[in-house]
Amino acid sequence: MRVIVVHGGAGAADAEREARRRAGCLEAARRGWAILRQGGDAVEAVVEAVAALEDDPEFNAGLGAVLTRDGQVQLDAAVMRGWDRAAGAVAWVTRTRNPVRLARLLLDRETVLMVGPPADALAGEAGLPRVDPAALITPRQRERLATFLASRRVEEGGTVGAVARDSSGGLAAATSTGGRLGQRSGRVGDTPVIGAGTYADQRGAASATGTGEAFIRAVAAFRAVSALDHASPDDAATAALATVTEVGGRGGLIVVNARGEFGVAFTTAQMVHAWIREGEEGTGA
Numbered sequence: 421m422r423v424i425v426v427h428g429g430a431g432a433a434d435a436e437r438e439a440r441r442r443a444g445c446l447e448a449a450r451r452g453w454a455i456l457r458q459g460g461d462a463v464e465a466v467v468e469a470v471a472a473l474e475d476d477p478e479f480n481a482g483l484g485a486v487l488t489r490d491g492q493v494q495l496d497a498a499v500m501r502g503w504d505r506a507a508g509a510v511a512w513v514t515r516t517r518n519p520v521r522l523a524r525l526l527l528d529r530e531t532v533l534m535v536g537p538p539a540d541a542l543a544g545e546a547g548l549p550r551v552d553p554a555a556l557i558t559p560r561q562r563e564r565l566a567t568f569l570a571s572r573r574v575e576e577g578g579t580v581g582a583v584a585r586d587s588s589g590g591l592a593a594a595t596s597t598g599g600r601l602g603q604r605s606g607r608v609g610d611t612p613v614i615g616a617g618t619y620a621d622q623r624g625a626a627s628a629t630g631t632g633e634a635f636i637r638a639v640a641a642f643r644a645v646s647a648l649d650h651a652s653p654d655d656a657a658t659a660a661l662a663t664v665t666e667v668g669g670r671g672g673l674i675v676v677n678a679r680g681e682f683g684v685a686f687t688t689a690q691m692v693h694a695w696i697r698e699g700e701e702g703t704g705a
């Protein structure tokens with residue numbers, strides 16, 4: 421069974437923002453579903469869905485990503501293809517409009533993880549749309565950083581991800597983020613760490629959001645997919661999050677298994693998400 425599930429980050433949002441995020445997630449899921457429906461594979465579906473969310477300033481990825489303590493945008497993304505376990509990831513990208521497309525490029529190369537200016541340069545060589553880093557900064561994120569620096573209040577939410585199963589049974593996961601609001605420049609979370617924030621193999625695919633350090637230490641996405649050997653996707657996601665809690669973190673996971681069943685779990689107040697499968701679509705938070 422074909423299916424795509426998309427998340428818009430673990431955290432909390434007021435009713436208005438939640439409605440916009442639900443609509444954004446559903447729109448992104450529809451972009452991915454259109455590819456699956458035309459017989460496209462799961463990788464292309466998750467990349468298109470995540471690229472749509474990177475272009476939507478409502479989410480903490482691509483345009484409108486959170487800012488580092490020194491007011492910069494620093495983007496991370498990863499893609500994993502389940503059937504051959506090819507993986508691509510980028511960190512500290514600042515000039516590439518859609519980091520997930522750059523991560524996708526690495527799937528077919530020897531290198532799995534690239535960082536910083538050389539990663540942006542590769543995007544340029546490959547003809548991917550580039551941007552001035554300042555063009556990714558929105559007034560809202562400038563305000564949020566000022567509030568954060570004044571109050572030290574930690575806000576969450578907005579990282580994006582997608583998992584999908586295509587009609588041939590192929591599975592894939594993709595995740596993209598601007599990291600944590602007010603993070604120190606150079607800090608990298610779980611998103612581009614294969615097995616932590618993003619993972620897929622023949623058993624399933626998972627994309628995470630939340631306290632990146634805890635997801636790395638819990639090897640959360642790999643843990644969730646491994647739990648599919650004996651558990652439903654919901655239970656697998658919940659079990660992986662229990663390990664995240666054990667190491668002091670919180671957040672959420674979306675998981676799909678080889679049969680196209682999916683699970684959603686989170687330990688934050690919300691994790692806006694959307695899904696589409698044959699004859700059915702929906703959102704949740």
Ligand code: ASP
Binds near residue numbers: 630
């Ligand atoms: N997991 C992301 C990171 O730690 C942030 C998030 O999902 O809110 O970079």
